[in-house]
Amino acid sequence: DAGVIQSPRHEVTEMGQEVTLRCKPISGHDYLFWYRQTMMRGLELLIYFNNNVPIDDSGMPEDRFSAKMPNASFSTLKIQPSEPRDSAVYFCASTLHGDTQYFGPGTRLTVL
Amino acid sequence: EDKVVQSPLSLVVHEGDTVTLNCSYEVTNFRSLLWYKQEKKAPTFLFMLTSSGIEKKSGRLSSILDKKELFSILNITATQTGDSAVYLCAVEARAGGGADGLTFGKGTHLIIQP
Numbered sequence: 001d002a003g004v005i006q007s008p009r010h011e012v013t014e015m016g017q018e019v020t021l022r023c024k025p026i027s028g029h030d031y032l033f034w035y036r037q038t039m040m041r042g043l044e045l046l047i048y049f050n051n052n053v054p055i056d057d058s059g060m061p062e063d064r065f066s067a068k069m070p071n072a073s074f075s076t077l078k079i080q081p082s083e084p085r086d087s088a089v090y091f092c093a094s095t096l097h098g099d100t101q102y103f104g105p106g107t108r109l110t111v112l
Numbered sequence: 113e114d115k116v117v118q119s120p121l122s123l124v125v126h127e128g129d130t131v132t133l134n135c136s137y138e139v140t141n142f143r144s145l146l147w148y149k150q151e152k153k154a155p156t157f158l159f160m161l162t163s164s165g166i167e168k169k170s171g172r173l174s175s176i177l178d179k180k181e182l183f184s185i186l187n188i189t190a191t192q193t194g195d196s197a198v199y200l201c202a203v204e205a206r207a208g209g210g211a212d213g214l215t216f217g218k219g220t221h222l223i224i225q226p
Contacts, residue, residue: 031211043155043200045213056213091154098204098211100146103154 002026004104006092012110018080021107024073025094033101034067034077035091043091049075082111114139118201118217126225129191133220135201136183143206145177145184146214150198158186158199188222196224 005024013019025032033048047057052069060067064083069075079086089108093101115138125131137145144162148155159168161177161184168175172191177184188195198221202214 033213035214042218043202043214043216045215048211048213050211059213095211098143098206100157100160101211101214102157103148105154 004092004094004102006090006104006107008107009105010108010110012112013082014112015083016081017111018078019082019086019109019111021077021090021092021109023075023077023092023104025075025092026096026102027073029094029096029102030072031095031098031101032069032075033093033095034075035093035103036088037091037106038088046077079109082109084111087111114203114205114215116201116203116215116217118199118220120220121218122221122223124223124225125191127191127193129224130187130189131191131222133186133188133199133201133222134183135185135217137201137203137215138182139203139205139215141205142179143204143212146202146204147175147184147186148200148202150200150219151196155200191224193224193226196222198222 007022034046037043046059047067049069067077089106091106092104095101117136119134146160147158159175164179172189175186198219200219202216
């Protein structure tokens with residue numbers, strides 16, 4: 001069974017540009033999480049969904065960040081406009097009924 | 113605010129040594145504590161602990177949870193160079209059922225020297 005799939009794996013963009021990160025959870029999982037990892041702050045929860053509905057977005061740093069889950073097999077995290085301090089590795093994770101969270105390979109974002 | 117503190121932040125030992133990694137936490141409505149191993153990619157799951165005093169074991173790795181004192185330890189015996197990684201501790205809270213996001217510690221960077 002395929003694990004969590006994320007794309008792109010690497011993204012380099014210039015400040016002010018829009019960035020869209022994509023995630024496909026494990027088939028059948030009903031929870032999807034977006035995390036961000038930096039050296040300074042470690043792994044932080046940004047937002048999570050249950051059955052495609054956003055449950056907690058209190059970790060989203062500011063209005064420049066938005067996330068959607070239009071169906072059970074796809075989610076996006078968008079940053080508009082991007083800033084250099086958004087540079088990080090963004091992970092998506094999924095779980096079934098709140099069991100173990102399985103992480104995708106991450107997207108390494110660099111904003112110049 | 114939920115909080116997870118891991119110690120030590122980094123540890124260098126020789127192959128064959130035994131190591132103990134520590135994790136203390138403060139969380140409202142505790143549901144579970146998880147250990148992950150992170151090499152250069154995504155965190156990979158090691159253990160999920162929900163009950164005090166019950167040791168979880170997988171090969172040379174073992175972990176136990178103390179819900180009264182709010183901490184967990186991860187033991188690795190007969191360490192190998194392949195055990196070199198960042199070990200992350202995370203806690204999950206649950207308010208009223210269902211899953212919740214994980215709160216992670218900063219991790220312990222473990223280096224095993226040959």
